[in-house]
Amino acid sequence: MLKKMRRRVILAAMAAFAAVILLIAVLVNAVNYAVVTDRADDTLSAILKFEERSPKERGPKEPDPGAGGPSNGEPGKPPERPFTGLPDVEANYMTRFFTVRFDSAGEVIFTSVDYIAAIGESDAVLYAKEVLKKGSDHGYMKAYRYVKEVIGDETVVIFLNTSREQQSMLSLLVLTIVISFVSLLIVFLLVTLLSRRAIRPYANNIKQQKRFITDASHELKTPLTSISTSLDVLTMEHGEDEWTENIRKQTGRMSRLVNELVTLSRLDEESPLPDKEEFSLSNAAWEIADVYMPQAKAQGKNFSVEIEEDVSLFGDKSSIQQMLSVLLDNAVRYSDEKGDIRFSLSKKKNRVYIEVFNTCDYETAPDTERLFDRFYRPDESRDSKTGGSGVGLSIARAVAQAHGGKITASCPSGKTMTIKVSL
Numbered sequence: 001m002l003k004k005m006r007r008r009v010i011l012a013a014m015a016a017f018a019a020v021i022l023l024i025a026v027l028v029n030a031v032n033y034a035v036v037t038d039r040a041d042d043t044l045s046a047i048l049k050f051e052e053r054s055p056k057e058r059g060p061k062e063p064d065p066g067a068g069g070p071s072n073g074e075p076g077k078p079p080e081r082p083f084t085g086l087p088d089v090e091a092n093y094m095t096r097f098f099t100v101r102f103d104s105a106g107e108v109i110f111t112s113v114d115y116i117a118a119i120g121e122s123d124a125v126l127y128a129k130e131v132l133k134k135g136s137d138h139g140y141m142k143a144y145r146y147v148k149e150v151i152g153d154e155t156v157v158i159f160l161n162t163s164r165e166q167q168s169m170l171s172l173l174v175l176t177i178v179i180s181f182v183s184l185l186i187v188f189l190l191v192t193l194l195s196r197r198a199i200r201p202y203a204n205n206i207k208q209q210k211r212f213i214t215d216a217s218h219e220l221k222t223p224l225t226s227i228s229t230s231l232d233v234l235t236m237e238h239g240e241d242e243w244t245e246n247i248r249k250q251t252g253r254m255s256r257l258v259n260e261l262v263t264l265s266r267l268d269e270e271s272p273l274p275d276k277e278e279f280s281l282s283n284a285a286w287e288i289a290d291v292y293m294p295q296a297k298a299q300g301k302n303f304s305v306e307i308e309e310d311v312s313l314f315g316d317k318s319s320i321q322q323m324l325s326v327l328l329d330n331a332v333r334y335s336d337e338k339g340d341i342r343f344s345l346s347k348k349k350n351r352v353y354i355e356v357f358n359t360c361d362y363e364t365a366p367d368t369e370r371l372f373d374r375f376y377r378p379d380e381s382r383d384s385k386t387g388g389s390g391v392g393l394s395i396a397r398a399v400a401q402a403h404g405g406k407i408t409a410s411c412p413s414g415k416t417m418t419i420k421v422s423l
Contacts, residue, residue, distance in 0.1 A: 050085035100128035362414035
């Protein structure tokens with residue numbers, strides 16, 4: 001139990017930290033992407049306004065120190081004017097872009113590659129036609145951010161080189177992934193080291209409970225044995241009556257409760273079943289079924305058994321039989337008058353499936369989520385005549401979990417109860 005609790009603490013802490021670190025990484029990269037994209041779009045807007053200006057407004061013909069590409073297809077010719085669309089003078093010389101214009105029929109009427117060295121006219125046209133096919137007004141294409149704008153009868157497509165910005169975004173993404181992974185690893189090591197201290201109060205509480213149950217059980221067994229012996233002597237001297245019968249019944253009930261509590265305490269240990277071995281589960285199931293079949297028939301109830309042959313299990317035979325005994329005892333005890341009880345055992349692939357079904361007649365369907373809790377009983381009055389102590393199904397769950405399995409119950413209408421075990 002403590003190992004499982006520690007694993008849950010580690011898992012919960014790691015899940016919470018992973019969610020936070022993932023959220024931070026996503027937000028950082030999303031904000032960075034938005035900021036870089038907005039900056040590129042602002043630059044594209046400035047380029048678009050610059051391209052829309054008349055030649056007189058653009059300034060005198062001067063060579064662009066930062067541009068060495070061809071102008072309108074004529075190699076070696078300097079650009080007609082320097083780019084001056086941005087307020088930052090230095091940024092103007094670092095801005096690399098090319099422009100393609102189309103007429104209303106989709107034919108290229110102008111291409112400008114004056115302000116970029118890596119793209120020629122033919123490549124610029126191919127890029128622009130690809131943008132027209134996409135139909136989007138903004139986006140990224142390889143190392144470029146583009147904008148498409150309709151001006152009168154013309155369509156202008158401008159591409160801005162954003163290779164440095166994209167490389168920066170990629171570097172930030174890789175950096176956040178690496179930092180997140182390293183942080184998760186460090187937190188995992190720290191949580192693993194500190195989890196033992198975190199569950200120490202819980203572990204001490206469990207130990208105290210186990211010690212109390214064990215000590216109380218031993219202390220209760222002595223007076224119970226004395227009461228039982230005195231009752232036998234009293235019966236021999238004065239005979240059996242309703243009072244001695246009631247004392248014997250309650251003494252037996254308390255003895256069973258003490259034994260069940262000791263069993264639960266043992267199953268809560270780190271290694272509750274150290275003597276596991278391979279055994280025939282089919283034969284073990286038949287041994288228990290043969291005990292409860294006559295009881296059911298004596299009460300006028302229909303008891304059917306379907307056990308697959310040659311099913312084996314690696315585990316503790318006595319504990320498994322105790323679990324089956326609890327399930328069948330509950331089925332016989334809580335089934336309605338002349339009700340049906342079905343007990344089946346089968347194996348599929350590497351798992352064993354046990355199912356116990358019985359008809360019942362609850363006015364209100366019991367809470368199947370709490371059915372395996374200790375001392376829970378569907379009858380809230382806790383009248384001993386309506387059932388046991390509420391510990392049996394807790395033992396069944398503990399046995400199933402000790403064998404790496406699980407147990408579930410369903411009682412949808414209060415008229416049928418089905419308990420399933422998978423091992």
